[in-house]
Amino acid sequence: MIRPLLTVSSGTLASRLLGFVRDAMVAALLGAGPVADAFLVAFQLVNVIRRLLTEGALNAALVPAWLRLRDAEGPAAAAAFAGRVLGTVSAALVVAAALIALAMPLVVGLVAPGFVGGPSLKLAVDDARLMLPYLAFAGPVTVLMGILNAQHRFALTAFSPLLFNLALIAVMVVLLLQPRDAAEAALIMAATVGIAGLLQLLMLAWRRGDAVATPLRVSFDGEMRGFLGKAVPGMLANSGPQLLIVGGAIIASHSPAVVSWLYFANRLIELPLGIVGTAMGTVLVPELSRAVQGDDKAAIAQAESRALELAVGLALPAMLGLIVLAEPIVRLLFQHGAFGAADAAATAQALQFLALGLPAHVAVKAIAPAFFARDNTRAPLNAMLGGLALAIVAALALGALFGSSGIAAAVALGAWGSAWLLIRQAAASFGFAVDVLARRRLVLIAAAALGMAGLLWLKVAFALPLVAGASVVIQALGLGLVIAGGVIVYGGLLMLLGVVNPSDLLRALKRPDRLRD
Numbered sequence: 140m141i142r143p144l145l146t147v148s149s150g151t152l153a154s155r156l157l158g159f160v161r162d163a164m165v166a167a168l169l170g171a172g173p174v175a176d177a178f179l180v181a182f183q184l185v186n187v188i189r190r191l192l193t194e195g196a197l198n199a200a201l202v203p204a205w206l207r208l209r210d211a212e213g214p215a216a217a218a219a220f221a222g223r224v225l226g227t228v229s230a231a232l233v234v235a236a237a238l239i240a241l242a243m244p245l246v247v248g249l250v251a252p253g254f255v256g257g258p259s260l261k262l263a264v265d266d267a268r269l270m271l272p273y274l275a276f277a278g279p280v281t282v283l284m285g286i287l288n289a290q291h292r293f294a295l296t297a298f299s300p301l302l303f304n305l306a307l308i309a310v311m312v313v314l315l316l317q318p319r320d321a322a323e324a325a326l327i328m329a330a331t332v333g334i335a336g337l338l339q340l341l342m343l344a345w346r347r348g349d350a351v352a353t354p355l356r357v358s359f360d361g362e363m364r365g366f367l368g369k370a371v372p373g374m375l376a377n378s379g380p381q382l383l384i385v386g387g388a389i390i391a392s393h394s395p396a397v398v399s400w401l402y403f404a405n406r407l408i409e410l411p412l413g414i415v416g417t418a419m420g421t422v423l424v425p426e427l428s429r430a431v432q433g434d435d436k437a438a439i440a441q442a443e444s445r446a447l448e449l450a451v452g453l454a455l456p457a458m459l460g461l462i463v464l465a466e467p468i469v470r471l472l473f474q475h476g477a478f479g480a481a482d483a484a485a486t487a488q489a490l491q492f493l494a495l496g497l498p499a500h501v502a503v504k505a506i507a508p509a510f511f512a513r514d515n516t517r518a519p520l521n522a523m524l525g526g527l528a529l530a531i532v533a534a535l536a537l538g539a540l541f542g543s544s545g546i547a548a549a550v551a552l553g554a555w556g557s558a559w560l561l562i563r564q565a566a567a568s569f570g571f572a573v574d575v576l577a578r579r580r581l582v583l584i585a586a587a588a589l590g591m592a593g594l595l596w597l598k599v600a601f602a603l604p605l606v607a608g609a610s611v612v613i614q615a616l617g618l619g620l621v622i623a624g625g626v627i628v629y630g631g632l633l634m635l636l637g638v639v640n641p642s643d644l645l646r647a648l649k650r651p652d653r654l655r656d
């Protein structure tokens with residue numbers, strides 16, 4: 140599982156790094172105000188759907204169903220099923236996009252009630268309508284990616300999302316070179332989102348559009364309704380982190396610039412979350428589906444325990460690192476152009492609170508596939524809804540007391556609520572429990588992460604101030620060395636404590652997995 144996991148994680152890392160470049164340019168172009176808040180609310184609506192569909196979420200229902208048909212009735216039956224899913228999902232999303240476009244003022248009013256009666260409402264509605272064509276392309280992209288993942292063809296699906304960010308970055312470079320009014324720049328960027336979706340579809344269809352989903356048909360018969368009945372809850376459950384931040388934005392929309400601060404802070408959370416969470420959803424679902432279908436209890440327990448180890452092993456140091464390095468990271472990435480020092484300070488504070496929920500987000504990503512592999516998408520959905528309700532209620536109280544930091548803390552609290560509910564349901568449903576080796580390793584991972592965090596704190600206190608007045612390049616180099624040092628120390632501690640064995644890792648990497656593009 141390590142080698143395909145690294146493939147998917149590498150593609151996600153590249154996409155997230157490009158996303159940082161994209162967001163830094165958005166901050167420089169729009170700053171943090173009504174125009175930026177409007178654009179980011181609109182972008183979050185589309186981005187939630189993009190994540191919900193294309194980043195492993197549809198695997199929850201599509202991969203087990205496709206594997207069962209292929210094994211029971213052959214590749215032709217599986218391709219015919221995929222063709223029906225492709226046609227039906229695409230048609231449904233086209234209709235949904237048209238209906239949402241008509242009702243967009245109501246939709247924006249629901250997700251950003253603070254915009255109602257102000258100039259941000261019309262700006263957000265216009266931006267969101269220009270982004271909606273992306274939905275028409277997200278359907279076929281989703282199905283093609285899911286089938287390729289089921290066939291262990293992870294490379295192309297891992298790297299195709301890069302086109303989304305590359306298209307937006309290219310347009311923003313032009314806008315920076317030829318400055319325009321912020322509202323006009325936002326409209327141009329919004330229109331680019333649909334084009335980016337088309338590029339991603341063309342890449343997948345050009346390489347793998349043959350025989351994997353044929354014949355193409357639209358069908359709403361009993362079988363397809365049953366599939367969608369399982370797929371939709373699974374996709375919603377898999378989008379818990381994005382829906383939680385949308386819940387926070389609902390409360391934040393009443394305060395100027397808070398939506399922007401939360402958005403940019405959350406973008407930094409999505410780097411480790413995307414690397415671990417997307418890889419878990421993409422790789423672990425096929426792995427567990429095969430084990431569950433074969434009733435291989437040892438393989439199920441092994442996959443679940445190792446997945447939880449890997450998730451915590453990456454999420455815990457990421458949480459501590461983001462808390463310690465929040466201010467220098469935010470200043471370096473976003474404090475440019477229209478995004479000032481006060482905006483950067485508020486964003487860094489929100490980031491520290493959001494980071495507290497990162498291990499919970501990743502734990503959900505590691506545990507939910509155990510439900511998906513058993514065709515149970517309702518339990519993860521219920522856990523997500525419970526966490527979302529908790530986040531909104533907490534945001535109302537904490538936001539009134541502590542502003543953007545209180546809302547960020549409420550989002551983290553909602554993440555832990557979802558994780559607790561899902562762990563409790565897993566234990567009741569199929570006796571989910573980590574093995575003895577995993578319990579021992581989790582304690583050692585926590586010790587190594589705390590050691591790394593202590594080192595980072597010393598570097599922030601004594602080393603980074605030495606380059607505070609230097610050029611952006613020198614500051615970036617200094618921060619990069621600090622982060623690299625933390626990673627090296629953490630990896631060294633894991634090896635010293637016996638959590639990671641270099642020879643075992645090399646053997647896993649050399650294992651012949653089918654990673655065709």
